[in-house]
Amino acid sequence: MKHRGRHRRRRRGAALRAVLSGTALALTAAATLISASQADVTDSPGALRPLASPADTGRLQLQERLVPARTLDRLSAAMGRPAGVDAVLASADRRMRASADCSSADRASLPVAPAATRASCWDPADAAGTAWRPASVTTSGDADDDGVWGTHRVVLAGWTHSTTTGRAAERGLARVAFVNADDPARLAYRWVLLVVPVDGGRDYRGLASGISGMVWYQDKLLVTARSGSADALYVYDLDRIQRTSVDGPAIGRVPGGWSADGYRYVMPAVGSYRFTAGRCARSGPPCPGALALDRGTAGDSLVAAEWTAPDGERNARLWRYAFSTDPAREGLLATDAEGRAAAVEAYRTRTAGIRGVLSYRRPGTERASWYVGRLPGSRDGHGGLWRQDADGAKAAHCGSDGSRRCWAEKAGSLSYWQATGEVWSLSDRMLFCVPLAELDSSLG
Template sequence: MKHRGRHRRRRRGAALRAVLTGTALALTAAATLISASQATVPDSPGALKPMTSPADTRPLRLQEHLVPARTLNRLATSMGRPVGVDAVLKSADRTLRVGADCSSDDRASLPVSPAATRAYCWDRADAATGAWRPASVTTSGDADDDGVWGAHRVILTGWTHSTTTGPAAERGLARVAFVDADDPGRPVYRWVLLVVPVDGGRDYRALASRISGMVWYQDKLLVTTTTGSADALHVYDLDRIQRTTVGTTAIGRVPGGWSADGYRYVMPAVGSYRFAAGRCTAAGPPCTAALSLDRGTAPDSLVAGERTAPGSDRRARLWRYAFSTDPARSGLLATGTAGRVDAIESYRTRAAGIRGVLSYRRAGAAGSSWYVGRVSGSVDGHGGLWRQDTKGAKAARCGSDASHRCWAASAGSLSYWQETGEVWSLSDRMLFAVPLAVLDRSLS
């Protein structure tokens, strides 16, 4: 099943921009809800330092592992014909609330500067529990450069359940909200549980991993994972979503059919990328915190940032991999000998607590700017968003003490929607967007 969205670009573009302009929310009131006594981030992360030696770049190498087609076909034969994104969106059973209808606590989690121009809080059924936490976002603007998938504008957000609280059956699970964003005034969504085929496709298990970053590119969804023998990326196929048939708390094959803790849909992994050198360590492969797509490179590339503790003095790594241009490998990374994937660009930064990363080359610039979102060292505090390059770093300032802690509270990943010019991200409570041009003007 192939995507055919590009031919709609011209006729939808003007109307889409008009819709976005007419529905933008001026949520600057959120800034008044933040205490002006926030402590300032003491040091700028400074200029990016290129990594060029083999000793530095070799730990970034990935090894590709694709699930055999016979495994996926056996699972599909047992569960029924796979469905695509349209089927999930048509069955949406949750509604996002626009910013004005959200609580003051919700809005207080938004960026102070720059202010969000569009923002949404989650359906009350999902906002009532703190066990599930959102951390990653990607859109149909990543999937296809015309901004739509089929006939829809879509936003995907990744959530992970706590491993220590809540029902035992749900601990550590990973799920994705498929948001139908065609109507900016009333987005609706449906959950899909992420799973991994086992026993040659005769069964599946839960992914059971934190997904702090994800990118939807062509027909594939790449997500960060921390399971198995090494930190990895898992790969999902948006045309291989399966319906469940039994509504129990079990996950996998059960008497009478297939179950997924009550979820109607599951998406089985079709592959993974693991660091060839093993699990992440300070001197070895990085623990991947965030992902995003960069369409400004040739070919398009996957951008990644390293997870380090807030306040750490260890230099984190930023790097990128090229996507394959082979039509038979849509949405997969470019591989060399024996399925190996090498980073095509990498840097070190003094930024700590990275949870969002974005690379973008502005008009007239000699190289790309890297936008790095950092979480606060305090619980649920506001973080900072810095723009870095090889010359230095800049960030917005806010509050009476000119703090750099102006970004969202407990902010997650970043995703640039090229067709609309918006950067999407999320706090622990809200999904929001800021035009990249507005973000750049806020940096000092």
């Protein structure tokens, strides 16, 4: 149940809280730019082409599938009273280091242009291995208009485990770092493992899915499902975080209690969205990659980008769904009487390898600009960040050769924090933010 004393929705137009405190760091990405010869990063993705035919939009339709309340209640009754976000943050056992204390390799992964104004690297215990990698980010700036959840400013970072390396028990799992961002100079975080209830709530399993996109909206967290699945999104409830009681390698119910491969907290899925047209494929529904929230539409909306290989020939689609305005459906998509969610806008873009997406309507303009962060064809080195609309596309230039490979190395998703005017993202090594105004300025 939502704790209204700690958190409430603010009316649009209400006074926003003060921006994050602290002096922004002037960061220099000391990276040697790779040759800008690969067309997928340096060539313009061109103008957006609207997709309006039923054949195109029908492939984007979703079917909502909510976990029965009795299943969730049975799991809560067995595991004990759910923990809140405050409890997770209070037990943070990892510390992030400010950019100045990070390695040169860490700093080299940051954007070249525009430069990050604030950046941190992860605890060495998490950064040392190669099996777990961060890919998605969302913040309490997405969750609520004023950017605060309860009394805290929070950043959530989604990590996925490799399906081929590391311990077999961990392969393909997904976890979320709950980062306390109250003090930008002293970020601390705690892991929460994403799970899925099974056997009517008598047990749970780990979520075996990549989470390349993630949006925290109201009390729900929406994450992408792995490419090739009929499922497009999984839904989690921030008020249903559960504590484990056994510190062991198993995931689920065990003799003596509940285990999650050593994680203290788990968050069970409360629903999912599945493409009605079947599994994502070249001729069918897209494989969702990046997600973001857009508060600039008439009603808040979820924007998505299709994942396609950066060195492939298949260009990506961009689209959006409306969020429900029903108070009983906080954080869920708008659906019809049959539980189906239709895309309210869709485009084809002449690019591939998209890892980040944003849609933002600048004051005084009639239509939104779409920002797409792209991987280079080799997936190594710095990528590009382009701003697109119906007229064309622009990107930052950097380096002596005027390269457009200026964005972060192996960059992940994008999240706009409305209350501070900052865009948050992450490389494979660091969490960082850039003011939207500076990002726009760098794009011309």
